[in-house]
Amino acid sequence: MNTYLIENEKSRCCGCAICSFACPTKAIHMDYDDEGFAFPAVDDSLCVKCGKCKAVCPMDVFKKQEEQATAYAAYSKDNAIIKTSSSGGIFAELAKKFILSGGKVCGCTIDDEHQVKHILINCVDELSLLQGSKYVQSDLSNCLNKLSALLKQGEKVLFVGTPCQVSAVKNHFDCKSLITVDLLCHGVPSQKLFDFYIKYLEEKHKGKLTEIVFRDKEKFGWSITQRYKIQKKNKIKTYYLERHTSEYFSGFLRNMTQRESCYSCPYTTINRVGDITLADFWGVDKVRPDLLNLDGTSLIFVNSKKGENLIEQIKDRIFISEVSFDDAIYQNINFVSPPRKHALRSRIYDLIFKYGFKEIGKKHLLPKNSYKYKIAQFLNINVTKMRLLRRK
Numbered sequence: 350m351n352t353y354l355i356e357n358e359k360s361r362c363c364g365c366a367i368c369s370f371a372c373p374t375k376a377i378h379m380d381y382d383d384e385g386f387a388f389p390a391v392d393d394s395l396c397v398k399c400g401k402c403k404a405v406c407p408m409d410v411f412k413k414q415e416e417q418a419t420a421y422a423a424y425s426k427d428n429a430i431i432k433t434s435s436s437g438g439i440f441a442e443l444a445k446k447f448i449l450s451g452g453k454v455c456g457c458t459i460d461d462e463h464q465v466k467h468i469l470i471n472c473v474d475e476l477s478l479l480q481g482s483k484y485v486q487s488d489l490s491n492c493l494n495k496l497s498a499l500l501k502q503g504e505k506v507l508f509v510g511t512p513c514q515v516s517a518v519k520n521h522f523d524c525k526s527l528i529t530v531d532l533l534c535h536g537v538p539s540q541k542l543f544d545f546y547i548k549y550l551e552e553k554h555k556g557k558l559t560e561i562v563f564r565d566k567e568k569f570g571w572s573i574t575q576r577y578k579i580q581k582k583n584k585i586k587t588y589y590l591e592r593h594t595s596e597y598f599s600g601f602l603r604n605m606t607q608r609e610s611c612y613s614c615p616y617t618t619i620n621r622v623g624d625i626t627l628a629d630f631w632g633v634d635k636v637r638p639d640l641l642n643l644d645g646t647s648l649i650f651v652n653s654k655k656g657e658n659l660i661e662q663i664k665d666r667i668f669i670s671e672v673s674f675d676d677a678i679y680q681n682i683n684f685v686s687p688p689r690k691h692a693l694r695s696r697i698y699d700l701i702f703k704y705g706f707k708e709i710g711k712k713h714l715l716p717k718n719s720y721k722y723k724i725a726q727f728l729n730i731n732v733t734k735m736r737l738l739r740r741k
């Protein structure tokens with residue numbers, strides 16, 4: 350059995366659900382803990398001790414790329430694509446090319462009920478469903494059957510996800526027609542916490558939340574700004590919250606709400622698992638101001654020949670320039686180590702569920718100087734852009 354199923358130690362399970370999917374006797378099912386994170390549970394009477402759950406587990410088996418990676422700064426030449434993406438829009442360019450050449454793309458969406466999950470798409474019109482980071486653990490289990498069927502038929506699939514998800518998929522499926530993109534990852538909060546946050550916003554504004562976007566660029570450009578829409582009767586109002594003024598974002602970025610396994614993530618290294626790695630090129634303004642795009646610069650690691658071929662195919666659609674590893678990881682700590690667990694982590698979910706986001710937000714989640722950012726936000730001052738422009 351995999352290490353988690355033997356030891357029941359939460360830090361040993363990333364919740365990808367691949368063990369449950371791969372189990373030949375269906376002895377494993379996924380359960381949720383009080384915080385809303387999924388963990389496998391085994392029915393001993395059905396287990397035949399075949400070891401499949403260990404062989405596919407990304408916390409036990411790491412198939413990292415063997416070739417030496419190359420790092421690049423890049424962004425799409427299409428500003429409309431950059432504006433609707435988290436960083437430089439490289440995912441959308443890759444996915445578009447892949448679909449136009451007859452492939453399918455498996456990535457993460459947020460549905461009408463605000464549930465974050467992986468889906469498969471096969472037309473360019475659906476690309477917007479996948480664009481943009483969702484800072485919630487995505488449920489993979491929905492699409493594994495479809496993914497399996499496609500790969501068995503030898504269909505070309507581009508899979509995009511967190512490194513543990515990419516690893517899970519690579520451990521279980523035949524990779525001949527599969528190409529993978531992993532994201533530099535800071536960890537994931539649970540869907541239950543996100544549901545609770547949405548309820549809080551709806552109660553606060555006395556309306557129905559109709560849309561939430563984690564990386565808005567309309568208001569403050571390339572930054573970490575959340576946008577959401579609240580419907581009251583027939584009117585819809587849009588709200589923007591910069592990272593220091595959103596209770597959800599603040600808790601996440603201060604490492605209070607990640608899944609337990611994220612704090613000892615084995616994938617926070619420059620030896621990547623995907624054919625390509627995508628990240629925000631935070632710090633580009635300091636190390637290579639010539640490569641700064643105010644709407645977003647992506648950092649790309651090309652980790653394999655397959656990855657190199659795919660990037661080659663979009664070269665006319667993007668601006669791309671090689672950078673040194675030192676410059677690449679300068680401000681991207683998650684290439685070197687996992688997020689550092691906040692002292693309040695073990696109690697924060699309990700506190701939020703008991704006292705609510707409003708009270709715990711003020712007391713613990715928001716930084717002490719949050720009011721300064723609220724004022725800047727109110728005055729429409731773009732703090733991130735001012736900082737970036739100072740360097741340009």
Ligand SMILES: Cc1cc2nc3c(=O)[nH]c(=O)nc-3n(C[C@H](O)[C@H](O)[C@H](O)COP(=O)(O)OP(=O)(O)OC[C@H]3O[C@@H](n4cnc5c(N)ncnc54)[C@H](O)[C@@H]3O)c2cc1C
Pocket residue numbers: 433434435436437438439440441455456457458465479480481482483484485486487509510511532533534535536537627628629630631647648681683
């Ligand atoms: C949970 C999470 C944490 C991240 N942490 C960092 C970080 O610390 N530093 C950093 O530089 N970059 C981080 N990123 C990556 C960054 O936010 C961008 O996704 C990346 O730069 C690609 O941007 P893009 O403009 O090319 O594509 P985008 O249009 O942003 O496309 C994003 C792709 O990510 C996938 N995706 C979105 N949400 C999830 C999810 N919850 N789970 C799995 N896949 C998802 C989508 O399917 C899509 O394919 C993180 C992303 C996620 C999802």
